[in-house]
Amino acid sequence: MERIINAIDYPRLHSLSLVNYQPKILLRHLSAIDFYTSCYDTEVVPLLRRMLNLEELTLFLSVVRSKSTYIDGNQLYDKVLNYMSQLNKFIFNIHTRIMNDFIINNNIKIDLPSNDDIRNSFIKRGFKSIDTCADDKLINNRGNCHVYSLPYQFNEFLFMNSCFQGGKFDKVRLLTMFDIRPFEHELFKIISQDFPFLQQLHICNNHRQINEHHHSSTLITFNYLFKLHLYAVHKDYVIQFLSDKNTRLPCLTNLIIEYKTLVAVTNNFTNDATRLNCSKIKYLVTYEPFVRSQNFVAYFPSL
Numbered sequence: 001m002e003r004i005i006n007a008i009d010y011p012r013l014h015s016l017s018l019v020n021y022q023p024k025i026l027l028r029h030l031s032a033i034d035f036y037t038s039c040y041d042t043e044v045v046p047l048l049r050r051m052l053n054l055e056e057l058t059l060f061l062s063v064v065r066s067k068s069t070y071i072d073g074n075q076l077y078d079k080v081l082n083y084m085s086q087l088n089k090f091i092f093n094i095h096t097r098i099m100n101d102f103i104i105n106n107n108i109k110i111d112l113p114s115n116d117d118i119r120n121s122f123i124k125r126g127f128k129s130i131d132t133c134a135d136d137k138l139i140n141n142r143g144n145c146h147v148y149s150l151p152y153q154f155n156e157f158l159f160m161n162s163c164f165q166g167g168k169f170d171k172v173r174l175l176t177m178f179d180i181r182p183f184e185h186e187l188f189k190i191i192s193q194d195f196p197f198l199q200q201l202h203i204c205n206n207h208r209q210i211n212e213h214h215h216s217s218t219l220i221t222f223n224y225l226f227k228l229h230l231y232a233v234h235k236d237y238v239i240q241f242l243s244d245k246n247t248r249l250p251c252l253t254n255l256i257i258e259y260k261t262l263v264a265v266t267n268n269f270t271n272d273a274t275r276l277n278c279s280k281i282k283y284l285v286t287y288e289p290f291v292r293s294q295n296f297v298a299y300f301p302s303l
Contacts, residue, residue: 038064040071041079049083056089060154063096069110070096070134070145073121081125090127093148095159100141110143112136118147133164140180157195162187169195176202182209185218188240188247192220202229209236220247227254230261231287238265242274249277253302259286269295 040063048057063071071094081087100110113121118132127149134145144161148154150168157172161179164187172195177183183205191198201222228249230238238261241247255278266274282302297303 038066040065045079048080052083053086054084055086057084057087057091058153059090059092059094060156061092061094062158063094065096065098066100067110069098069112070118070143070147072113072118072147073123073125073127076122077125091149091153093146093152093154093157096145097159098138098141098143100138100143110138112138112143118145122147131167133161135161135163142180164190166190166194170197172198174198174200174202176204178204180205180207182207183237184209184211185220185240185246186211189218189220192222197224198222199224200227200229201225203233203237205237206232206234208234209240219245222247222249222251224251225249226251227256228252229256231256231258231285233261235261235265238262239274242266242277244276245273247277251280252277253280254283254285255281256285259288259290262286266299269293269299275299 040061044061044063051057076094081090098110098112112135114136115132115134118134119130122128122130129150130147131150132145132147134147135143137143144159144163146160152167152169152171155171156174156176157169158176160175160177162181162183175191175195175198183203228241230241238257239246241249242265263269265271266278278299280302281300284300284303
């Protein structure tokens with residue numbers, strides 16, 4: 001089996017597991033997990049096309065493209081699924097990130113499909129239980145699309161952006177968020193309800209929130225969140241999560257954050273509004289040295 005997989009080098013395919021393999025059958029069950037690949041068309045697709053007798057396929061992919069549009073049901077069928085006549089089970093979460101810096105210089109125009117277009121492209125191929133969340137236009141030559149089978153089967157949801165509309169994600173324990181548009185309080189409210197067992201949250205966004213007045217209207221609770229990554233974010237997101245007027249984090253024990261932002265938001269470790277959510281933190285990562293003041297020690301009694 002190793003000779004089959006190693007016949008061609010696939011450096012971008014980070015994890016490949018084979019289940020119930022029988023010597024006379026090429027592959028019966030395949031799971032492929034790829035953190036981010038720009039080689040989907042040149043490496044991943046040719047690999048999958050070789051799996052002629054595949055019966056079950058699980059794909060968790062984040063694909064970077066520069067000169068083509070989102071992966072939809074038509075592309076997936078024509079390039080991959082059409083070659084798998086034995087396939088009877090397909091579970092997937094496919095994220096396409098368009099990073100097109102050539103539009104202005106090379107006059108390359110990309111027509112983005114709507115959410116309905118993407119959804120219908122899967123439905124007409126027989127995949128009725130799916131959902132999608134896609135940008136309908138490029139912003140700074142960037143666009144993102146998630147399309148996934150339902151019910152959602154993965155423990156992770158990566159690279160969520162502000163176009164997310166909600167859903168049921170009971171299995172998700174890790175969520176990463178990235179956008180060049182603000183994440184508003186209402187989005188975090190949706191996440192707290194639709195990801196009820198979320199344990200780890202990683203936010204990357206340096207754009208300030210616009211609707212700050214909504215913070216005091218609804219208190220958000222993440223009952224199981226123990227790890228929060230807020231490094232290199234706008235301070236609005238630190239206030240969003242550390243202020244107990246906005247968010248309750250009863251299990252928060254791990255915090256990754258810039259020290260200068262932490263000092264500013266906590267008012268040099270004297271702000272009572274952010275004290276409660278910091279009180280149980282046992283692991284604080286700032287990636288920079290600092291001297292622990294008396295205020296700091298009192299503010300983080302669990303360190």
